[in-house]
Amino acid sequence: MTDRLLELFEQAEGAFISGEDISSKLQISRTAVWKQVERLREQGYLFEAVSRKGYRLLAKPEKLDIARLLAGLQTERFGKTVKYYDQVDSTQTIAHALVQEGAAEGTLVIAEQQTAGRGRMGRKWHSPKGKGLWMSLILKPNLPLQLTPQLTLLFAVALCRTIRNVCSVEAGIKWPNDLLIHGRKISGILLESSAEDERLQHVVAGVGISVNLEKEDYPSELLSIATSLAIEAGHPIDRVELLCRFLLELEQLYGLYQEKGFGAIKLLWELLTVSLNRPIRCQTAQGVVEGISESIDDSGALMVRLPDGTLHRLYSGDVEFR
Numbered sequence: 493m494t495d496r497l498l499e500l501f502e503q504a505e506g507a508f509i510s511g512e513d514i515s516s517k518l519q520i521s522r523t524a525v526w527k528q529v530e531r532l533r534e535q536g537y538l539f540e541a542v543s544r545k546g547y548r549l550l551a552k553p554e555k556l557d558i559a560r561l562l563a564g565l566q567t568e569r570f571g572k573t574v575k576y577y578d579q580v581d582s583t584q585t586i587a588h589a590l591v592q593e594g595a596a597e598g599t600l601v602i603a604e605q606q607t608a609g610r611g612r613m614g615r616k617w618h619s620p621k622g623k624g625l626w627m628s629l630i631l632k633p634n635l636p637l638q639l640t641p642q643l644t645l646l647f648a649v650a651l652c653r654t655i656r657n658v659c660s661v662e663a664g665i666k667w668p669n670d671l672l673i674h675g676r677k678i679s680g681i682l683l684e685s686s687a688e689d690e691r692l693q694h695v696v697a698g699v700g701i702s703v704n705l706e707k708e709d710y711p712s713e714l715l716s717i718a719t720s721l722a723i724e725a726g727h728p729i730d731r732v733e734l735l736c737r738f739l740l741e742l743e744q745l746y747g748l749y750q751e752k753g754f755g756a757i758k759l760l761w762e763l764l765t766v767s768l769n770r771p772i773r774c775q776t777a778q779g780v781v782e783g784i785s786e787s788i789d790d791s792g793a794l795m796v797r798l799p800d801g802t803l804h805r806l807y808s809g810d811v812e813f814r
Contacts, residue, residue: 493518497528498537501549510546535605536621553622554704555604557732564736569598570629570743571735577601579621581608584684587628587696591686595630600739602627620709623720625701625735629742632694633750637687640695641792641807642754644669645761647681647697650742652764655679655701658734661724664766667785667794667811672766676719678702704728754790761788767811772796776809785811 496518500509514525529539529547536553558576565571573596580586583601590599605621619626633643648665655663655671655678663671663678671679682698705720721729749757762768767785774781774796781804783796794806 493520493528494532494535497525497532498549501547504548506548506550508540508542508545508548510544513546534620536623553604554731555622556602556735561732561735564732566736566740567598567743569596570739570746571598571600573599575599575601577603579603579605579607582606582698583626583628584682584696584698587630587698588684591630591694591696597630597632598743599630600627601629602735619700620705623705623709624703625699625731627700627735628696628698630694630696631746633692635692637685637690637692638791639754640683640685640692641668642749642757643695643697644681644683645788645792646745646749646757647683647699647742649757649760649764650745651679651681651699651701651738653760654734654738654741655721658737659721659725659729661721663764665761665764667765667767667788667806668792668808673719673721673724676717678719678721678724701734703731703734754792758788758790767794771814773812773814774806774809775812776806781806781809782814 497514500514500517511522511525515522518525533539537549538551539547540550541547556576558574561571562574575586575590577586580603583603583606587599587601590601603626606619606626631643645668648669648671652663652665652671655661661673663673666672669681670677679699679701683695684698685695686693702718702720704722707715707723710718745757768787770785772783772785781796781798783798783804785794786797786803787795789795789805794811796804796806798804
């Protein structure tokens with residue numbers, strides 16, 4: 493039905509079509525017409541609705557130009573193999589399946605829309621069509637399992653540096669895996685791994701970036717806590733350029749990390765974070781931790797000074813600023 497509706501709008505070439513005409517041509521009720529238009533809005537189509545005139549199509553969701561992406565990459569491995577989808581449940585799921593099929597390190601899975609995108613702790617990630625970068629990257633690092641959190645911080649550093657350079661906005665890293673602008677979330681990072689004999693066999697790194705979402709694209713419950721690069725920069729962002737720059741920054745920092753260790757990454761993280769030297773409250777599996785965040789240690793854990801003066805290591809949890 494949505495395909496037939498889109499055909500009508502394309503035939504109208506930007507002119508209004510009344511709800512009555514649509515109803516007659518598609519043989520559906522006026523209420524069903526409204527529902528179909530709303531369904532297309534959720535997929536990234538932009539409509540104007542005017543009383544007594546009807547609807548007209550203003551814009552279609554932008555699709556990533558994969559040929560331009562591949563031509564613009566300056567990486568040696570990251571993104572050289574791209575699996576591109578219009579719609580998937582989750583890029584993480586597909587990337588895990590590709591690992592089992594022998595996919596090489598640096599293989600990128602990217603989708604225009606996720607219907608079941610997920611963040612940490614099984615949370616759903618809001619990823620409307622054509623408005624963001626919803627992707628997963630396959631890594632095969634030769635690392636001890638306990639150092640996996642360092643990779644999350646590495647990804648955050650690479651993405652934060654890229655966003656600051658490409659979009660000219662003051663993004664900051666919130667421990668352990670979010671990026672914020674003016675206190676609102678624009679990106680999340682999720683690492684899922686497999687290990688054998690306490691060493692990593694592979695890592696699937698999921699990254700969701702809210703690039704060109706407008707306020708109307710967010711459900712009401714997210715408006716106070718989420719934003720996009722376009723909203724903050726005041727103009728649309730070229731998703732291909734952003735992705736090319738991010739993959740290059742990530743590959744360079746990943747190489748530095750493999751050669752020199754976590755020290756340089758830790759310094760960069762400390763320069764970019766918004767999580768240190770402030771009162772925090774963190775919900776963990778063991779209970780609530782409250783104190784002053786002071787630093788991260790060499791494993792990537794957050795060091796928190798408790799009210800009694802002792803230091804407490806946080807390895808995971810939801811941090812709230814007080």
